[in-house]
Amino acid sequence: MSERQKMILVGALATLGVLAYFLIPSTQPLAQVAAVLVGVFAAAGVFLTSEKGRGSIVFVREAVAEAGKVVWPSRKEVVQTTGVIMLMVSVIAIFLWMVDFGLLWLVQLIMRQES
Template sequence: MKSRQNTESSPVDTIKLVSALVILGAGIFGFYVYEDQPQLYRVLGILAVGAVAVGIAVSTNPGLRLWHFMQDSRTEVRKVVWPTRQETVQTTIIVLIVVILVAIFLWLLDMLLSWGFQQIVLPGG
């Protein structure tokens, strides 16, 4: 396994990434070319091709760095303290009340501006 310290990308990495994209593109092309085959086989085929493409991509330095980043992100998501159901309901109610109040304020402002515009444009009116 490559070290996390190495941030350089070699020409071999570029070739591997391009080949992974070509393999993935060929898998997608094959999915549509063989549309007369059962869908289960086509889906399993594209999953297998996708796994091979990901395997090739992860064997490169940029792919390995992305893999480590995703693992670190997953670890950080696990550290998040998610709100309880009660907190979520209370926050949702507060947001709905504020939205309704802002909507009423904007409606009243629109009515006032419309009335003012009519007084200017239609004198006597």
């Protein structure tokens, strides 16, 4: 089976699962959910046998390996950095409020002089 045919089959299986959800009466919610899950898992199974699926598995494995190499900050560093960010956001917010207030005052002054 070609890659294109596998991708079409993946889409068809997922679509059939969703279609089955709507065809099953709403009085049977477990059957509706089961239909969607069967469609999605069947689609995932076919996808994982394709070249793109195998590439995705390799990508996820490499991503997990890279995440393991990351030097994560300590709790103290995170708290300090968060504090600095909150302080800077507050300073910038106050500065922007002052600029806005000043511009409002200036516009009102100009409007009073024209009337």
